Amino acid sequence: xxxxxxxxxxxxxxxxxxxxxxxxxxxxxxxxxxxxxxxxxxxxxxxxxxxxxxxxxxxxxxxxxxxxxxxxxxxxxxxxxxxxxxxxxxxxxxxxxxxxxxxxxxxxxxxxxxxxxxxxxxxxxxxxxxxxxxxxxxxxxxxxxxxxxxxxxxxxxxxxxxxxxxxxxxxxxxxxxxxxxxxxxxxxxxxxxxxxxxxxxxxxxxxxxxxxxxxxxxxxxxxxxxxxxxxxxxxxxxxxxxxxxxxxxxxxxxxxxxxxxxxxxxxxxxxxxxxxxxxxxxxxxxxxxxxxxxxxxxxxxxxxxxxxxxxxxxxxxx
Amino acid sequence: xxxxxxxxxxxxxxxxxxxxxxxxxxxxxxxxxxxxxxxxxxxxxxxxxxxxxxxxxxxxxxxxxxxxxxxxxxxxxxxxxxxxxxxxxxxxxxxxxxxxxxxxxxxxxxxxxxxxxxxxxxxxxxxxxxxxxxxxxxxxxxxxxxxxxxxxxxxxxxxxxxxxxxxxxxxxxxxxxxxxxxxxxxxxxxxxxxxxxxxxxxxxxxxxxxxxxxxxxxxxxxxxxxxxxxxxxxxxxxxxxxxxxxxxxxxxxxxxxxxxxxxxxxxxxxxxxxxxxxxxxxxxxxxxxxxxxxxxxxxxxxxxxxxxxxxxxxxxxxxxxxxxxxx
Numbered sequence: 158x159x160x161x162x163x164x165x166x167x168x169x170x171x172x173x174x175x176x177x178x179x180x181x182x183x184x185x186x187x188x189x190x191x192x193x194x195x196x197x198x199x200x201x202x203x204x205x206x207x208x209x210x211x212x213x214x215x216x217x218x219x220x221x222x223x224x225x226x227x228x229x230x231x232x233x234x235x236x237x238x239x240x241x242x243x244x245x246x247x248x249x250x251x252x253x254x255x256x257x258x259x260x261x262x263x264x265x266x267x268x269x270x271x272x273x274x275x276x277x278x279x280x281x282x283x284x285x286x287x288x289x290x291x292x293x294x295x296x297x298x299x300x301x302x303x304x305x306x307x308x309x310x311x312x313x314x315x316x317x318x319x320x321x322x323x324x325x326x327x328x329x330x331x332x333x334x335x336x337x338x339x340x341x342x343x344x345x346x347x348x349x350x351x352x353x354x355x356x357x358x359x360x361x362x363x364x365x366x367x368x369x370x371x372x373x374x375x376x377x378x379x380x381x382x383x384x385x386x387x388x389x390x391x392x393x394x395x396x397x398x399x400x401x402x403x404x405x406x407x408x409x410x411x412x413x414x415x416x417x418x419x420x421x422x423x424x425x426x427x428x429x430x431x432x433x434x435x436x437x438x439x440x441x442x443x444x445x446x447x448x449x450x451x452x453x454x455x456x457x458x459x460x461x462x463x464x465x466x467x468x469x470x471x472x473x474x475x
Numbered sequence: 476x477x478x479x480x481x482x483x484x485x486x487x488x489x490x491x492x493x494x495x496x497x498x499x500x501x502x503x504x505x506x507x508x509x510x511x512x513x514x515x516x517x518x519x520x521x522x523x524x525x526x527x528x529x530x531x532x533x534x535x536x537x538x539x540x541x542x543x544x545x546x547x548x549x550x551x552x553x554x555x556x557x558x559x560x561x562x563x564x565x566x567x568x569x570x571x572x573x574x575x576x577x578x579x580x581x582x583x584x585x586x587x588x589x590x591x592x593x594x595x596x597x598x599x600x601x602x603x604x605x606x607x608x609x610x611x612x613x614x615x616x617x618x619x620x621x622x623x624x625x626x627x628x629x630x631x632x633x634x635x636x637x638x639x640x641x642x643x644x645x646x647x648x649x650x651x652x653x654x655x656x657x658x659x660x661x662x663x664x665x666x667x668x669x670x671x672x673x674x675x676x677x678x679x680x681x682x683x684x685x686x687x688x689x690x691x692x693x694x695x696x697x698x699x700x701x702x703x704x705x706x707x708x709x710x711x712x713x714x715x716x717x718x719x720x721x722x723x724x725x726x727x728x729x730x731x732x733x734x735x736x737x738x739x740x741x742x743x744x745x746x747x748x749x750x751x752x753x754x755x756x757x758x759x760x761x762x763x764x765x766x767x768x769x770x771x772x773x774x775x776x777x778x779x780x781x782x783x784x785x786x787x788x789x790x791x792x793x794x795x796x797x798x799x800x801x802x
Contacts, residue, residue: 199664199665199666199667200635200664306752308752336521336522336691336753337521337691337732337735337736338521338731338732338735338748338749338753339748339752340735340736340748341735341736341746341747341748341749342748342750344737344746345745345748348745363664363665365665366736366737366738366739367737369737369739370737370743370746371737393739403666404665404666405739406669407665407666407668407669408665408694408739409668409669409672409692409694409695409697409698410694410697410698410738410739410740411693411694411697411721411733411736411738411740412697412740413697413717413718413721413722419669419673421669421670421673422666422670
């Protein structure tokens, strides 16, 4: 099975007055067609930047991006236009990601009209079909975003992303701004659409419970680095990187009878500006030694389970 | 439970309304609960359920207009806060009762040194010199794990987790008897959230502070509360000990919340969402406010308002279908 999306040694640096900010630093992974890759990490780890670089909303600094086997890293504007029909994004905040001056129908129709593939009549029909698909009532066709609640706005964002039948969608914290009862509705919708159209998702979130629920595979990021990647089930059964272990143990559980062992991390996340070579987690890591000052590389520690930590075998008795 | 003589705080039949463009928003509709000294009480519910309005009513910091406390009593050690003069209320705020606000990014004064902001609270409630107040503020910073050397820094020099700890230090500065925590960890990353929850638990043990914890996160509530009330459309729909609610949730809304969230504890192929949307608080459905979204509802649920009943010792539920469901 070939990967639909693949990135190799991808880097994205931002220039800041204080130096180079390494938002995404040497990240490689691939996503198979029809699967969901979860990207998880805390604020500032580069997970959203990664999504944006892949779909070319931001230019990469270095590395390669492949889509359906083709290198699209340096796609020209004409190629990009074509590519963007296949690669879409759903944003976190449905309150600010929709144009307040466009109605629901206009919002959904806009990409159809830009593509020049639809006549005015056909675009109307297609918008109607998309609205039905994501469960927005036709009577809201002429409503403006401010008239809709968060859940419905997010459905509009999803309908717009589905226009032109994309193959790949970056979902950037699509349910984080929603209440739990609405969150479940939107997650179910995303799963149904995936089954129906064989969509491939890259699901970016800080919420471990959500990422575990929706993903086939997961990448854990810390300060621009990919620190652990494997199947979703495997990650939650055998987290191997000390950061992943701390992250999973930090999630408050609703199981009130089994208190879990918790790793409380000391200290704050260090700055991603001009980071030193070596493990970026070491300041907060209980296992750190001088070995950790060397650059860390992803290694296949267990079958299809990759970890970037020089002491991973020792710590986990592998 | 609500008439327990040992109650430290008792909220009785609280009603809060907002008036907006001629319509009345029913934010809190007859909420009653009690909190014992040294315990933590959770208020759980979704956006707009009225949780924050309840906390602000206790401190009497609701903006009036548009908000009005229409009815109820808030008894702190037997004294009704709602009948106090504003000048007496001022002595209680920050001193006996204080609040941790949700958003650490906006709750601090951006142009005032963090240490000074804490010292200000101490100075206001104690007859001490500036110097003593600042020394005390330095100690509070240390207490929440921030080195006292950072006294002279400004909020923008702190990360989100550290700002939230400054706010906690400020809330604890006068050693309050009651702490109102409004989603204190919602804006934080999980590893930082774990640190802050750990710290709150430790401070509660050390200082025997009573606390009301407002959260929409069932995991956070499980971690920190002794008792809790589930709030829907400004009403308590279920109330009991943490064990009761987490093991034997009875109200269809509570049950719905548990099945709607993905968790790390169990695998769910598919989430079971609660259908529909929360009601418009200016136009609440007749009868049970939850009936339009409830899988168990029938005509009886629409007829009249439903009382909160004790379905088991200490376990209260506002649903006429519940005893039938439990059998």
